[in-house]
Amino acid sequence: MPAVLRYAAFADPDRPGGGNPAGVVLDADGLTDADMQRIAADVGFSETAFLRADGGIRYFSPLAEVPFCGHATIATAVAVAARDGAGSLTFATPVGPVELETSRGADGVLRASFTSVEPRIEEFAPAVLSRLLHLLRIREEDLDPDLPPRIAYAGNRHPVLVLHDAGVFDGFTFDPAAVRALMDAEGWAGTVTVMLRAADTVWEARNLFPVGVITEDPATGSAAASFGGYLRELAAVDAPARIGIRQGRHVGRPSLLVVDIPAAGGITVSGTARLL
Structure with a gap:
């Protein structure tokens, strides 16, 4: 081998x-x-x-x-x-x-960036959105009214929920088996992406990925690319634009993803990687 x-x-x-x-x-x-x-x-x-x-x-x-x-x-x-x-x-x-x-x-550190395939955005079926919110114990009023739920694709289909309250973002919990069952039924091969704006161009992410002993992903490049496509589609950024996404705080592995959003085409995601 x-x-x-x-x-x-x-x-x-x-x-x-x-x-x-x-x-x-x-x-x-x-x-x-x-x-x-x-x-x-x-x-x-x-x-x-x-x-x-x-x-x-x-x-x-x-x-x-x-x-x-x-x-x-x-x-x-x-x-x-x-x-x-x-x-x-x-x-x-x-x-x-x-x-x-x-x-x-x-500094001697190697960095890499990838440019995704062309992103696309689709709306939720109402029953699926209702089921997802129920599983995460999130209410509709917890969602950012200016950034509605969508399913975003830039290599994987990621359901995207944007919250407006940091307490809800930090505090929601979920049953990994139930979320996994919904993801499998809907063909969501990536993560369930939950976002919170931390500053003008900085976001926090929680990406739910129940697989084996893992329940939440420390850093998700495909979700970052998908979220960049989501922001562009909703005209929530003035492209070209750059945002930072911080992720992993909730699982003790703080991570940083840099996302460049051009006016058209694939989304570029950059970061480091260190040998373990």
């Missing part, structure tokens, strides 16, 4: 101990689906990425394959840059080609 690297992606440089762990296999040629699923289950992180020599990449959670994973993409790009040097890359993901840039700063 090939070597498995372990990285923490999107670690906040100002807050130690953060980032979202991802497994990375840089020589996945010859691995079967069963091999990749078994390795991902053994690693136990929310996702492990498997890169082939031709640039094809696939992502597996401990339970199943997922179409796209932003933090594992960043981790893989940094791993390639550490091996081959920084520069431009293209990964052939299951949802389409994803362009990446890697660079090494004056």
Whole structure:
């Protein structure tokens, strides 16, 4: 079996101990689906990425394959840059080609960015939204009236809820099994994304991802890209725009994602990744 690297992606440089762990296999040629699923289950992180020599990449959670994973993409790009040097890359993901840039700063830290596929936004079915709010014990009046619930896509479909009260944002709880059942029924392969505006261009995120022993994701690149598309679609930013997303505080792994929102096209998400 090939070597498995372990990285923490999107670690906040100002807050130690953060980032979202991802497994990375840089020589996945010859691995079967069963091999990749078994390795991902053994690693136990929310996702492990498997890169082939031709640039094809696939992502597996401990339970199943997922179409796209932003933090594992960043981790893989940094791993390639550490091996081959920084520069431009293209990964052939299951949802389409994803362009990446890697660079090494004056501090010696490798950073990576990916540009998502074209985002799109859809409305909730009323019964599905009602069910989700019930499972999270969130009331309709807790939602930001200017930023309505939507399902946002930039590689994965993410239901997006924007709250206006920090107490509700910090305090809501959920039954992981019940949320997982709804996600599976609706085909939400990514996370349930709950957002709160922290400052003019800074947001806080909680991304619910019940899989195995994991219930909440420390940093979610695909959700960040989807949220960027959501803000642009709702004209909630004056594109081109840049926002920061802080995530992971609720699970003790503070993370920072930088999101660039152009006037059109894919959303760019940037961050660091450190070898564990």
